[in-house]
Amino acid sequence: MLEDWTVIITACLVAASCSIIGCFLVLRKMAMVGDAISHAVLPGIVIAFMMGGKMGSWYLLVGAAAFGLITTFLIEFFNKKGGVQQDASIGVVFTSLFAIGIILISLYTRNVDLDQECVLYGDLDSVYLELQEPFFGFMIKPTIFQLLVLLLVISTLVIIGFRGLALTTFDPAYAATIGISVMAWHYVLMGAVSISTVISFNSVGAILVVAFLITPAATAYLISSKLIPMILLALLFGVTASFLGYLLAYKINGASSAAIATVLGLQFVVVFILKLFKDKIVLLNRNAGNR
Template sequence: MNLDAFWIIMTGSLVAISSGLLGCFLILRRMAMVGDAISHAVLPGIVLAFLFSGTREVWSMLFGAAALGVVCTFLIEFFHKKARVPADASIGVTFTWLFALGIILITVYAGQVDLDQDCVLYGEIAYVPLDTWITESGLSLGPRTVWMMAGVTLVILAFITLFYRQLYLTSFDPAFAAAIGISTSLWYYLLMGAVSLTTVASFESVGAILVVALMVGPAATAYLLTDQLKVMLILSAVFGVVASFAGYYLALWLDGSVAGAISVIIGLEFLLAFVFSPTHGLVSRRRHLVVTTPQPASA
């Protein structure tokens, strides 16, 4: 394994761990597509950041994207609670009109400017080794993205470890959580804030599609294999890391997109779990059906 391959796989693994852990809670809350919503809804934040700062520097754009990510999660919950719109419909309505607003802002105010929103929204993980962090003494510390995602991953791990009980209760039984004094709204916004942080920090380098795939796929695969949340969290992280490793070498073999190959491996993992899961797989359910079906009495 050469150094570039190591950095690419490391980046994919860090994104997979942070996204997969949060994805488990999104799956349990039936809000799996929040990551996709945020990755599209932040477009007006990118444009507004450019209009106010007058620069296309990536950190200002990411700040604007993060702010709109928080606004997106607030609106999703607002429409769901106040207008009593189902959660999936609230997600769909929010991210489509925010994305459309971003397109209008680009057309009206930034149409003549080389505003590379595609670079921020749909980055390519294969380019990660090119953006290295070099100190004043000339020492290369590796890609900036790896350091940034390492920091985000540590924050997510600390968040889940320290507040596991609150996240567990508000995800499985919000009524009981509210009855014992835990604010379900507060923990919803904290969880969505963590999702927004991870999504915005990730998609600039690995691409919006891969972020969504890593947030939903490994968690959904783990969901089919266990009924214990702690085991689900561990399996989700493992499946994401395996997909990052195998996806890179699949892309190398096919001479294709790394992000696309990783997403394909995630899909294959889910398919295998869907078919062969000991409890929820097609094979085990069919075997259980055959065993429990009463046989006709012989003459």
């Protein structure tokens, strides 16, 4: 029973942080840059591991954030200076960095507590096995503690920087004229994506984290384009999918992270179809009214 709740709470925390960040990615048409970053932080994680870092250590955060920013920079560099078309630039950069990460893992597999499959879909179910450690007087599992801090940081960032983030998202030209640095917010957001990916890494892996980032935000976007309702809806979808996904994984005996990501996708499909029907009814009513 406690095991179930540990996994569900962990999943909810990952989903919450990722959904918030994801809304900005979707609105800025940067979903695939987010995807690229989540793959490309892998070498940063492995190098930090090799230098003796543990999951959640400062090494790891710095390494990952650095690689996240390097990715963004490289994509733009090859695109602007090298003349590689945007989509190909994203594809070439993240596959290269991810390949380097996997090679490093394979070469140093004896010294590093990482395996290739864990990289892809994490190990949500193992969070329960972690020993509890004291943080500020509370006994809590380290992964959960890190995720709580992440959620706190992300919410604070979005609340304090709401004006800057929103303006640079919806109207970058206007933001620039009133003196808000579009570039700075861009890199802040990319940094946030990198750090979320790293902290979520051992629970959901580098690839499935993309589902947590993009899918709830996309589902919410179908319902509302306004930022605040969109974020709240994305949170709702993320959290409910964590519950339902865990139940699914339990029923069919599969990986919880993958099951939750699947449910996130199914939520999108359901909302998408309902939206299609609604649009059709609206259209029919309008036609009937015109007659």
